[in-house]
């Protein structure tokens with residue numbers, strides 16, 4: 275079976291997603307630890323689920339721990355569980371997610387948010403394949419496959435001393451980088467069709483396509499929230515439209531200005547462009563301004579005007595030999 279058949283819920287088969295699919299199909303059937311890297315909403319959760327569903331553990335559970343959603347003081351208890359009375363508030367014994375994931379897959383989402391002190395315990399649990407409940411006095415053997423994900427630059431976090439290098443190397447055995455949507459705009463069309471179908475069916479409305487005006491808008495937007503943002507937009511638009519074609523979408527106000535702002539530093543001023551052009555022509559004309567074959571003739575302006583411009587734009591006589 276090739277990777278196109280396996281990951282059916284994942285849209286995007288060409289360009290950067292082809293590589294992602296290839297890596298997924300290479301690693302899914304192994305026991306290898308996988309690290310998913312990518313901006314928010316690029317599909318890391320979906321990839322983790324797809325890998326689990328194509329793995330040897332597919333009939334076992336996949337348990338997710340969102341490390342960013344848990345307060346640092348609760349994360350260890352969430353992961354490893356605790357015994358009754360092990361700390362104030364531990365009224366009952368609690369089985370942690372690591373234990374619950376036994377024989378299956380444990381998906382550690384936003385691993386970059388893991389408190390430094392807990393990172394050592396995670397490393398130990400992965401390496402020794404055993405855990406200890408908080409307040410417990412025995413170790414518990416576990417058989418867990420780890421998939422972790424982060425939207426942070428984890429290597430950078432290691433350099434800054436915020437993430438343990440030994441854990442990073444242990445997690446980074448098989449990294450898969452999910453490209454942002456703006457770098458795979460060729461998938462937008464297919465994603466839109468997929469979400470239109472999904473949300474039309476869900477809402478009972480018959481919305482079958484988007485207008486070409488909307489398509490242009492979607493193709494030029496920079497998608498900071500990636501596929502999740504596109505999905506939410508289509509869901510909202512399906513609910514708002516009264517026709518079978520979506521003819522308007524509401525992207526964040528000022529997004530075009532934002533795009534412009536990001537490029538503004540790179541835009542040349544008129545004077546810079548004119549100056550460069552005059553310099554280029556002067557170089558071609560070997561510094562000759564007036565007369566036959568002079569720069570003024572080439573530029574179709576009087577030599578006096580060209581002289582004035584050279585003075586105003588402070589063009590040094592670099593072109594003179």
Ligand SMILES: Nc1ncnc2c1ncn2[C@@H]1O[C@H](COP(=O)(O)OP(=O)(O)OP(=O)(O)O)[C@@H](O)[C@H]1O
Nearest residue numbers: 283284285286313314315316317318319320501502
């Ligand atoms: N290639 C894709 N095909 C279809 N749906 C996708 C694709 N990529 C992402 N999605 C959908 O987009 C939404 C966001 O994806 P997901 O939650 O996997 O992103 P994420 O990278 O884990 O985000 P975060 O870092 O915020 O947790 C989900 O509903 C997911 O099903």
